[in-house]
Amino acid sequence: MDKKELLAAATVADPRWAAVQARDASADGRFFYSVKTTGVYCRPSCGARPARPENVAFHGTTAEAEAAGFRPCQRCKPDQPPLAQRHQQLVDSLCRLIDSSEQAPDLDTLAAEAGLSPHHLHRIFKATTGLTPRDYASARRAERMRTQLGNASTITEAIFDAGYNASSRFYESADALLGMTPSQYRAGGADTEIRFAIGQCSLGAILVARSPRGICAISLGDDAEALLRELQDRFPKARLIGGDATFEREVALIVGLVEAPGIGLDLPLDVRGTAFQQRVWQALREIPAGQTASYAEVAERIGAPRSVRAVAQACAANTLAVAIPCHRVVRQDGALSGYRWGVERKKTLIEREAQA
DSSP: OOHHHHHHHHHHHSHHHHHHHHTOGGGBTTBEEEETTTTEEEOTTOOSOOOOGGGEEEESSHHHHHHTTOEEOTTTOTTSOOHHHHHHHHHHHHHHHHHHOSSOOOHHHHHHHHTSOHHHHHHHHHHHHSSOHHHHHHHHHHHHHHHHHHHSSSHHHHHHHTTOSSHHHHHHHHHHHHSSOHHHHHTTSTTOEEEEEEEEETTEEEEEEEETTEEEEEEEESOHHHHHHHHHHHSTTSEEEEOOHHHHHHHHHHHHHHHSGGGOOOSOBOOOOOHHHHHHHHHHHTSOTTOOEEHHHHHHHTTOTTOHHHHHHHHHHOOBTTTSOGGGEEOTTSOOOOOTTOHHHHHHHHHHHHHO
């Protein structure tokens, strides 16, 4: 065996070579590799044409590679932060620009700010946040609108202060955004009837509430009074009415869902949230009973693989226990974490579904 064959065999035998061949992004930062014939060093995930193993050497750090006489690859830029981190920093800066602008910048303006083509920026922004720049701007404008309704002297003033350039644009989406008229929302839900009932199930106290649009709260806890106070805090001026016989039947269906989570629920839901939250919640409802998915898998399913943290936040914002089954979302290693109504209840629900 000549020297070239020995060098190739040594490289192939090194487990790092498999990561280079697979262009494994998870290995980025753990080591770097250099190519003798080109004089450059790269990340394991570099998309450059594969090198021959006899020309490859491995390095623990960029400094080590440069000390050996190699320069950073211009394609994967191993001397800079990882591409995902650079994208995150770029998108963070654009989000700050959108947040601070009275009128949302259009895609061409954002692309010029980023130094990218509109198409490339659109793809990076959506992959990072789970939303297009336009959807992100709309969600932020909706958040400002909710705040301004409580602060501005008139609804019209709130509409323009929130960034809507015409009141008609706001009223087109007011119902989906607020779940009630702007004047009712501004008055803390005044003139809105919300029927509710509190009972007991095997997981403790349960509160179910229904607005004119559908079930708007399913809460679990140890203290029934605390569940009612939470509902009152969400709708401080709404008329809370104890459920009648018809509503009690709906509550019985929901209690049945808690006892046997796999049966499904065929009742209208009053689901309010940002565009991103709505996508996450829909993805949760598509996870079959008896199965779980990681936060990363949910992010993949909605087309936003880098938005794992945002997915977790959307799960935490869910107010419809079991009906929107955020209990089916677990950590990457399968461990349980982060359930609004307690991890022990989450564990029980998962076990019940697995046994059904």
